[in-house]
Amino acid sequence: MKNNIIIIGIISLLFSCKTVEKDNGKLNVVTTTTMITDLVNNIGGDLVNVEGLMGSGVDPHLYKASEGDVTKLVNADIIFYNGLHLEGKLIEVFEKMGNSSKTPIALAEGIDKNTLIGSEYFASNYDPHVWFNIEYFKQFATKVSKVLAEKDPKNTANYKENEKLYLAKLGSLQKNIETIIDTLPKEKRILVTAHDAFNYFGKNYGFEVVGLQGLSTATEAGVQDVQKLATFIIERNVKAMFIESSVPKRTIEALQAAVNSKGHNVAIGGTLYSDALGDAGTVEGTYIGMFQHNVNTIINALK
Incomplete structure (x- = not known):
């Protein structure tokens, strides 16, 4: 019941309130999981304000939107989440937001479905733990860089350079763990x-x-x-x-x-x-x- 009230509150604010911009004029980005938060921090650097909904040790399968999340979501210029029903309790919120001017971006939706592992446990019918394939996480990085550049074109070169550096680090990680x-x-x-x-x-x-x-x-x-x-x-x-x-x-x-x-x-x-x-x-x-x-x-x- 409480979660339904929060969802209604978020939807009402989305359609009726103006976004409150931060004083520094940077893009306000909200993320769900800690993996995505870290990714956006690497690509966005000092050019964006990043607020993650979930912290260390938080289970995204069971996470519910809190009252404190309302302001973060309403003030976001961009919202990144995993998708494939990983954030099960937040899906209704994101689906409702898709009807407003803010469309949350599910990073995993860009992956070729033919390469994913099937799962009957999720409504998406796919295993959502895709970040444990580093190649998929590289795709996340490229998507984040593209979206940030679209929203903030004057800093496109910076986002592309950060993407290039981070992809190189991920490549080094791959070689190291394989060894x-x-x-x-x-x-x-x-x-x-x-x-x-x-x-x-x-x-x-x-x-x-x-x-x-x-x-x-x-x-x-x-x-x-x-x-x-x-x-x-x-x-x-x-x-x-x-x-x-x-x-x-x-x-x-x-x-x-x-x-x-x-x-x-x-x-x-x-x-x-x-x-x-x-x-x-x-x-x-x-x-x-x-x-x-x-x-x-x-x-x-x-x-």
């Missing part, structure tokens, strides 16, 4: 996590990915799910599984207890960043730092 992953034998590439956020990562780097909660954290894992995965871990002699920063760790701890009760020792190999980056101001608080951390954590635990 690290190559040190892990293929038979050991089994990634057990709280939910299936890593399917694109697994597809690219030859990992078999198994999540306790499936693709969406909105679906709770039951006793049968825990027992089934415990049996899988024992049969495949999996040495480690992983907690996710945006998912309560009790699910993995319950799984570990179930495995140990059957006489097989499985370690918790560390915490991975899945649906959100680490704390702002840290290395893991950036997309590149997050990806590097995840790969190092996975390889070190499974070796």
